[in-house]
Amino acid sequence: MQSMTGFGRGEARNEHVEITVEVSSVNRKSLEVGVSLPRDWQSLERDITEAVRGCALRGKVSVYVQVRKGAQGGGLDxxxxxxxxxxxxxxxxxxxxxxxxxxxxxxxxxxxxxxxxxSELPEADAAKPLLMQAVGAALEGFAAMRTSEGEALKKDLLERLAFLEDQVVNMRAVAEEVVPTYREQLFARLQKAGLELELEDERVLKEICLFADRADISEELTRLSSHIEQFRATLEEEGAIGRKMDFLCQEIHREVNTSGSKANQIELTRIVIDCKNELERIREQAQNVE
Known part of the structure; x- marks a missing residue:
């Protein structure tokens, strides 16, 4: 798992030139590569772009190439x-x-x-091996930083997923009390209204059954647990996983939102709010993942 942000620097030199290459990246939905080269070496842009594509799948990657004349070139002119x-x-x-x-x-x-x-630079073809050496060194540091940041993101996301899993357990416990609580409240309202109806009355039982069907969130919680587990498994996958994570965030949000709407209960609403807040933090972190 890699972050989409990173930086790397590489250098290479011979008796004629000194080349410094800096590679940096920021978040993007797809891969965008921009290369800044001396005019005489513009033909090498494609080679650098292909090298970047070999280690990055998403992000806006900028490559800046700086060239100085070497020691035998008499310095800058x-x-x-x-x-x-x-x-x-x-x-x-x-x-x-x-x-x-x-x-x-x-x-x-x-x-x-x-x-x-x-000040004349070597021909592009002659400079290519030295330039690509510097590019390779820069990309090595660039990839290492993206991997390091990716590991930090992974650790943070795992902790947040664990929080969501705990909340699903709490939601199940609260959901089990929704119907009994409603039954008691219904009976209390009937008594307060002076209606002589027993809980075993067919009309009361029908009302309770209808409420239980409307408030049942067992399917939502099952799908929610499945989405969280898929998210956890995605963190172990290779390649670009950011888009998949974003999709799973949407699905998790859908199930959390539906659960809160169906089982209209104060304690459950509080849990739903906590889940949404944590999910928003997960979504923000996922935006940084390649």
Whole structure:
């Protein structure tokens, strides 16, 4: 089980270039991959995307590739006027649109790398092995973090499922008292109204039977227990399980809601509210699962 959020960083270098790759992801219903590469290496975007697809099934994954000239390349080379002009244009744009911008070292480096500074990069085909080495290292850390967070989510979800299971037991106990309680209340109302009817009277028994049929939640509780067990089993499955978990949350909510509506009893209503609150927390956690 994996979380949809994660981060990984990888580096690779030779005598010509130093490559740093950062991979990060946030929640999405499907897999979206965005790759930021130097213009000369745009042809390698597909290779990076396929590598990401090999370790992620859902989420919005961003891959940022930063390239520096190696030790033998004489360091970074740039045109001062081009860099200054670009930064000033960014400041003007930000001001015109009501934003603020504070140029720092990271922004300057990005500007320098984005400009055609005359520093030649290796051809894409020649750079591919080194680039994919850095990508592989970044994805390894990325996958490890998603797995680690997934284990934490799993532990939390198991605890919450255990709470729901305890509440189902409580609901069964309360449900068993619903009909006897109604029978006593009915008889008390009949006596208060001055009606001389016994509990064994056919009309009274019919009314009690009709109420018992309407208030019976045994089927709902059976399905509820089944859904919770399926949810627990889903946590042990491989692959993308987030959508299945979301579906099971909907089914659990349906059965809990129906149980509260059919067996209109104060104690049961309290349990239903507790279940809904806990289920909402489960649903929020499930949104983070791949």
């Amino acid at each position: 740039w045109d001062d006027e081009k860099v200054l002009s670009t930064v000033r244009r960014l400041e003007t744009f930000a001001h015109d649109h009501g934003m603020t911008i504070a140029p720092d070292g990271d922004l300057l480096l990005r500007v320098i790398n984005s400009l055609d500074t005359g």
